[in-house]
Amino acid sequence: MKIHDAILVIEDDEDIRQMICEILEEEGYDTLQAANGLEGIEMLRKHQEIGVIVTDLLMPEKEGIETITDIRKDYPRLRILAISGGGICIPESYLSLAKAMGADATLSKPFGTQELLDAIENLIH
16 A cells, blocks of 8 residues: 555444544544445545545445445455444454455454554555
């Protein structure tokens, strides 16, 4: 990943999305935001500079597993970090499914600032 590559954060909870972007921007990353998978795919088409995607799994419109599958089809080189708090199911089962569908890494919510930054660093290098 080049230094100027951006990170796309796909998360339907605006507070969480903002928090993730603020953490990343404080570390010098450029971020873009989408509220769901449909918006995320649209952003990918418009922004060639995206190198990493952080996506929630449980979202309206287009959920994370489907989003990951679509991204893998059209953008096989992008690095993907799947995040989930679980919903009605335990987060680990969603996260292992996300990994099976092509996510490069996973994080269970709630996660700390350092956990997020470490996961992004590992994806980039």
